Amino acid sequence: MTSSGSASEPASDRTDPRAALRADCGSCFGLCCVALPFAKSHDFAADKNAGTACRNLQEDFRCGIHARLRDEGYRGCTVFDCFGAGQKVSQITFEGVSWRERPQTARTMYEVFPVMRQLQELLRYLTDVLDLPRAAPVHRDARRARTDIDRLTRAGADELLAADVPTIRADVNTLLLKASELERAAVPGRKKNHRGADLMGARLRRADLRGANLRGTLLVAADLTGADLRAADLIGADLRDARIEGADLRGALFLTQAQLNAARGDSATRVPDDLTRPEQWSAR
Structure with a gap:
């Protein structure tokens, strides 16, 4: 055809x-x-x-x-x-x-x-x-x-x-x-580089990850509760069952709806304007 x-x-x-x-x-x-x-x-x-x-x-x-x-x-x-x-x-x-x-x-x-x-x-x-x-x-x-x-x-x-x-x-x-x-160069301070890292189950509660490079990072079941992920590059990051309750994802780079759907957020999780808060978060 x-x-x-x-x-x-x-x-x-x-x-x-x-x-x-x-x-x-x-x-x-x-x-x-x-x-x-x-x-x-x-x-x-x-x-x-x-x-x-x-x-x-x-x-x-x-x-x-x-x-x-x-x-x-x-x-x-x-x-x-x-x-x-x-x-x-x-x-x-x-x-x-x-x-x-x-x-x-x-x-x-x-x-x-x-x-x-x-x-x-x-x-x-x-x-x-x-x-x-x-x-x-x-x-x-x-x-x-x-x-x-x-x-x-x-x-x-x-x-x-x-x-x-x-x-x-x-x-x-x-x-x-x-x-x-x-885009990340405008974020003040030293930016963390975890590109492609295995952070499965990592304890990153309230971590300052503004402008971080998290491209392709394995974040399965990681604890990102309250973490600041503004301007972090999340392309290809695996967020399955990652805890992002109360995390700030506004302005996160290349974040997709599928990544949000795979993570565990709540009503306090701040998401980009162009994405939708997953329905399963409503019970949290």
Whole structure:
């Protein structure tokens, strides 16, 4: 399939660049529930192979246990974010025709979905860069990269599958690093560098991590209660079960909704304006 269905793009996506980077499950053919595999574990109640529909997927492509995912043992689903890849593949790449309506396209659709997700994630980070005033020296390159990647996401399935995503990601990462350094340089004092560190279960209660480099840091079950994470670079940081009750994440760089959903916060946790406080925090 080679055509582009840009006419199917919601008007809101054209006026709000972040709208197209948020999952719209109502416009998706349940791709994360079909294309991706998962194994029975703490995060999933059963095994599922790639290309096989989850047993909870309904005929209308909605999840039959969406309101009870954590209770039913599907915690992993609650922390997954496709960055809008699902609706883009469904409505633009395949022009609104589902894998149920046209089974011969199913395999290609499933292969395109993870590629699209990576590209959408990069678009999200580049959009973040353009919102950072101190990163102005790289704004032109970031804008150009975003335009090129957005154009690719609107191409046909063949072109998407042929894309050299690792090279695209490496080029974007160079821009993200520069933007991060420019933004964090304005934070006074010496900034901590924990890039790629294993801080699983670390005791960082009330730690001053303003402007810290936490790129790719393993923070699973770490105690960040009351920590100051303003302007900290959190791209790729693993926050599963990290305690962030009362932590300040305002202005944290490259923080995603999926990372927030995976962490344990409460009503006192301060989050960036463009992210949503997870529902499961309401009981805390």
